[in-house]
Amino acid sequence: MNIRRIAPLPLLAGLLLSGCAAPGTSPETGRSTPARPAPSQSVTRTADPVARCIDGLMISIGGQDAASGLRAVGIELRNCGGKPYQIKGYPVLKVLDEDRKPLELRVLHGVGEVTVLPPWQVEPKQVTIAPGASATALLVWRNLTTDSETVAIGEFLRVAAADGLPEHLLALHVDAGNTGKVAISPWVSEP
Template structure:
């Protein structure tokens, strides 16, 4: 049961690019200029789209100066958007951005997630996100918008792949599962270093708001049974040692029940694998409702 992501597909502050930023057509192998209007919509948490490319249905391959044809791959829509990420904060941040590819009416046909690492304070960086293949039968995509942005300190960004962090371990959260208001998100830890890594007990958690400030009033309880039975997070804590290449699992469990009071949403969780470990900030987007509690499982060795 996969955690639903309707919030990722819901309309957000849209940058209506087809009319606001101009469209580059690839039917002649060169850009066809379109008048550009001023973009009135503000960036979404420091991320804005600067242009969008929507080729015609049957584009003519472009030719490079050396005579090589720059054909698109079979099935590639050729649709892409250029974006800019600007950090107006006082520390380096890593951004994860969800881009929605939509029709003229705003219906989302696909989305793509991009991680932009280590944008320094006061700095900007640019990039391009491509749609790739569009699902058969999908309506034409003409616009791209920033649907969601998360930002974590660059030195606390989760790392599922790539170079091993200086701590010698990777830690990240998965997309999670959901059913009937129950949420379960896995925490994964891999020893990617060259030395054994010892664990004993539960991850240490700090709940953070949109500004990465502490969220008070939520009880963090040990074990899944504190929230619901059958979550798989009730294994008693026990010492374990991960050899290089081995992994461990924990997890977060909560309900989004809303009764009397104000619902609480916690976008970020700072995780310490154990006391003294390097912090990693993950983005499980805890929709805690009015329950006021979050369960966390003990570290256990991952099944091979």
């Protein structure tokens, strides 16, 4: 499959048009849902997670969508350096709880085990990111809960562009229920 552009926002807009609710709204009513609780106040916090340029790369959260238990979030890798950057493969990520401790969730390579979004059923390819340009990956999971004792809720992600590269701390609510997994697509280029 030859992919020229796969951006999370058009994909997410398509999900919304298919009857999905926007983040922060109930799929049944379209009304606002209560805000999620703030992280524990008993924990000493480091600086708030914001996108930063580290070694010429910046990772940030893109568009988000929540639909009937399926969650989809774009992750953007921007070249904030002065020379082209090459990458192949999947982002390396960990889901962290409100105290920034890793959750026991499997991170699957490829989104096929969680959803059948055709534009994201791709194999890793070499991507060259020019200065100022970006690549994108899609993080997906399902909020399914059959046992309220083993619910996994994350509030942060640690994401690296690839193994051995610096990790970026990002704020993201990940309500994976007790599925025990999230899935990530490989990096794909944007024009």
